Amino acid sequence: MSRxxxxxxxxxxxxxxxxxxxxxxxxxxxxxxxxxWVVLGPEHIYWPDETSVSIxxxxxxxxxxxxxxxSLAEEYEAPASEIAPDVxxxxxxxxxNQLIVEAL
Amino acid sequence: MSEENNTVGLPVGMLAELTHRCPLQxxxxxxxxQLLKASQELTTDEWLKVFEDAADLGxxxxxxxxxxxxxxxxxxxxxxxxxxxxxxxxxxxTGVTTDDKKLEALAEAGLQHVQVSFQGVxxxxxxxxxxxxxxxxxKLATAKKVRELGIPLTINAPIxxxxxxxxxxxxxxxxxxxxxxxxxxxxxxxxxxxxxRSALMPDRDKVxxxxxxxxxxxxxxxxxxxxxxxTPDYYADYxxxxxxxxxxxxxxxxxxxxxxxxxxxxxxxxxxxENVRSKSVSDIWYNSxxxxxxxxxDWMQEPCRSCPRKELDHGGCRCQAFAIVGDAAATDPACMxxxxxxxxxxLAVESVAExxxxxxxxxx
Numbered sequence: 418m419s420r421x422x423x424x425x426x427x428x429x430x431x432x433x434x435x436x437x438x439x440x441x442x443x444x445x446x447x448x449x450x451x452x453x454w455v456v457l458g459p460e461h462i463y464w465p466d467e468t469s470v471s472i473x474x475x476x477x478x479x480x481x482x483x484x485x486x487x488s489l490a491e492e493y494e495a496p497a498s499e500i501a502p503d504v505x506x507x508x509x510x511x512x513x514n515q516l517i518v519e520a521l
Numbered sequence: 522m523s524e525e526n527n528t529v530g531l532p533v534g535m536l537a538e539l540t541h542r543c544p545l546q547x548x549x550x551x552x553x554x555q556l557l558k559a560s561q562e563l564t565t566d567e568w569l570k571v572f573e574d575a576a577d578l579g580x581x582x583x584x585x586x587x588x589x590x591x592x593x594x595x596x597x598x599x600x601x602x603x604x605x606x607x608x609x610x611x612x613x614x615t616g617v618t619t620d621d622k623k624l625e626a627l628a629e630a631g632l633q634h635v636q637v638s639f640q641g642v643x644x645x646x647x648x649x650x651x652x653x654x655x656x657x658x659x660k661l662a663t664a665k666k667v668r669e670l671g672i673p674l675t676i677n678a679p680i681x682x683x684x685x686x687x688x689x690x691x692x693x694x695x696x697x698x699x700x701x702x703x704x705x706x707x708x709x710x711x712x713x714x715x716x717x718r719s720a721l722m723p724d725r726d727k728v729x730x731x732x733x734x735x736x737x738x739x740x741x742x743x744x745x746x747x748x749x750x751x752t753p754d755y756y757a758d759y760x761x762x763x764x765x766x767x768x769x770x771x772x773x774x775x776x777x778x779x780x781x782x783x784x785x786x787x788x789x790x791x792x793x794x795e796n797v798r799s800k801s802v803s804d805i806w807y808n809s810x811x812x813x814x815x816x817x818x819d820w821m822q823e824p825c826r827s828c829p830r831k832e833l834d835h836g837g838c839r840c841q842a843f844a845i846v847g848d849a850a851a852t853d854p855a856c857m858x859x860x861x862x863x864x865x866x867x868l869a870v871e872s873v874a875e876x877x878x879x880x881x882x883x884x885x
Contacts, residue, residue, distance in 0.1 A: 421741035424696040428744030442633045442673050446607065450579050451531065457609040459634040459673045459701060460749075462533055462581055513744040515673075515701050 429519055431482060431509045433501075436520040438478030443516050445473050458516055472507055478520030482508060529807055529816065531579030534771035536784060539568070539596070540588040541776050545615050545651035546882035547640060549679060549714035549721060551784050552588065553775075556885045562776040565595040567798065569602055571774060574802040576606035586613040588776070591623065597630040604631030611636060613677075616663035617656050624663065628670040635667045636675040636704075641683070642690040649683060652882045664698045675702040680731070680753075681721040682873075688731050692738050695746055703746055705735055707753035711785040711840050713883050720880045722872035728756050755869040759830065760837025760853035767815035767839060772806065780805045782812050785840040789849045815839050820850050824858045 431437070439445065443458040445465075454470045456463040465473055471492065475485040486504050490497040511517040541556040563571070572583065583603055590596060591614055603610050612627065616637040619627075637660055640650035647656040667674045676695040680688065688705060695703040707728075708714050708721055723731075735750045742748065754761065764771055768782040775781065778797045786792060792811040806812060814820065818831055825836040836842075837853020845854045845864055852859040872878075 419737075419741040421692060421738045423742075423745050425699050426696070426745045440673070441671050444609075448581070455581065457581060457633075459675060460611065460636075515744070515747055 429512045429517075431505050431512055433481060433483040433486075433505075435482050435508075436478055436480060437476040437482065437485075437508050437512070437517045438520040439473075439476060440516055440518045445470075456516065463516075469507065472504060473511075476508070476511075476517055529768075530770060532575075532770055532772055532806060533579065533581045534584070535575050535580045535582070536584045536586055536771070536773040537568070537572075537590075537599075538586050538588065538773065538775045538784070539590045539593045539599075541885065542592050543588040543615065543883075544617055545589070545640070545653050545656075546884060547651055547679070547713075548717040548880040548882055549681065549708040550883040551709075551712065551714075552883065553712060553787050554716070556883075557776045558885065562593075563778045563798070565598060567778065568595070568599055571778075571797050571802060572599060572603055572608070573606070574797075576603065576608050578803045578806060580608060582609040582611065584611045584613055589615050589618055591618045591627075597626050600627060600630040600632050604633075609633050614638070614663070615651070615656075616660035617653065619663055619666075621662075621666050624666045624670060628672060632672060634673045634675070635663075636677050637664050637667070638677045638679070639691065639694065640679070642687050642694050646684050646687070649880070661698070664700070668699045673702075674698065674700045675704060676700045677704045677706060680705055680707045680723070682723045682727075683721070685723045685727045685731055688734050692734075692742075692746070692748070696742075701747060702749060704749045704751065705731075706749075706751035709751075709754060709838075711838075711844060712788060713881075715844055717878075717881055718868065718872045719875035719878035722755065722869055723753070724873045725756060725869075728753055754838075754841065754855040755865055757855050758857045760834050760841075760855040762834040763838040763840075763853075764835075766817075766835040768806075768812040769816070769835075772812075774802075780809070782815075783840065786811065788840050789843045791843075791849065815850065822850055822852065824856075824860075825852050828858065 445456050448455045454465055482505060486497050486501045489500055508517055540562055541552050600610050610632050611634045612632055613636045639660060640647045644655055644657045648654055664674055678691045710718050739748050764783045773781040773784045779794045780797055781794055794811050795805045795809050821836055825831050837855055839849045841853050842851040843849040846861045854861040854865045
């Protein structure tokens with residue numbers, strides 16, 4: 418049973434058709450000093466690993482999750498059906514942390 | 522140039538306490554009991570130099586705080602400079618000093634995130650805690666304007682005896698204001714708050730009820746409202762990983778330019794601090810004796826030294842160890858493995874028992 422209700426906002430549930438993009442004021446950049454990718458957001462700093470970076474770089478708002486999976490499948494020479502659940506789960510986690518939103 | 526200590530990592534975060542001046546007088550203020558006057562504050566040029574040096578050293582996120590940071594007329598210039606260096610700026614404000622025009626100027630300068638404090642959800646509680654009248658409308662207007670400008674918003678709610686029954690109301694308020702985050706932050710009993718512990722400490726039953734509410738809300742509001750829960754130390758089994766380790770990846774600069782490993786570090790009387798007016802940010806980061814005092818794990822005593830959790834919580838809070846045990850290198854007494862753990866439980870019970878203790882307001 419849930420006691421608290423959504424109100425103004427809705428949880429974004431990631432599907433194949435979702436076009437994910439970074440939330441406003443969340444930035445992915447390459448830090449020269451540390452030679453590492455970094456995501457800066459409200460009150461937090463994230464250091465995504467190589468695989469995470471290649472997913473995040475594709476969250477531009479113009480591609481759907483299916484498109485992203487297809488290009489990752491090509492990049493990593495892995496079957497799309499195999500990587501799709503992991504990619505979807507990854508993006509869902511980032512959406513739940515309010516770092517990724519849906520491009521409209 | 523000083524020699525760099527290669528075992529020390531780069532700092533990512535900086536808390537800039539721009540001023541100790543504040544319209545509110547909260548009795549748990551994290552500023553020291555000896556507050557600095559406006560005439561002692563760093564000048565605009567001094568702050569800009571500090572920010573430039575901090576960014577060059579590796580700082581990625583600056584929390585602009587105080588006192589009330591918007592009382593500095595040069596705030597826009599600071600944000601502009603930090604933004605141009607790719608540093609993420611977070612404004613920590615009472616929300617009672619800014620009008621729409623000021624917030625628009627801050628957004629224009631490149632401000633990335635705003636945290637507005639709410640001492641309570643009604644004027645009565647805000648006045649009791651902040652000693653400030655009719656603050657609610659101003660805070661609401663600030664929060665609304667921040668969202669109108671498309672800036673992410675965090676509502677900060679410091680929790681104690683006088684507002685622990687409002688936790689559900691804080692959640693509702695944060696949602697109404699379209700906030701991204703809510704901090705339910707149980708007061709940490711250092712400095713002013715330690716002085717006021719008898720007037721602030723909530724009792725155990727209310728804390729347990731609060732934990733239940735927050736955990737339920739975190740589950741129900743996943744992806745809607747992020748709730749950061751700072752649990753009350755005095756009823757804990759293990760200490761907090763304070764600052765993610767002493768002088769590990771963050772530092773604080775106070776209004777007169779003293780640079781500290783944490784905002785409460787001046788309560789540890791055995792430490793000497795250095796000032797950015799006479800030394801560079803980088804030199805202090807690597808070489809200051811206060812920064813090196815509790816870095817890593819070599820300084821630890823038992824039971825921390827052989828504890829499997831030592832890399833997890835870094836022995837807890839040095840300031841709390843000093844305040845309660847009298848030794849800043851001791852295990853944080855919030856830890857149940859500390860030989861002084863019983864004392865923190867007694868302090869909680871003694872504090873709760875003093876039902877009518879008066880609040881001592883924070884004043885210059």
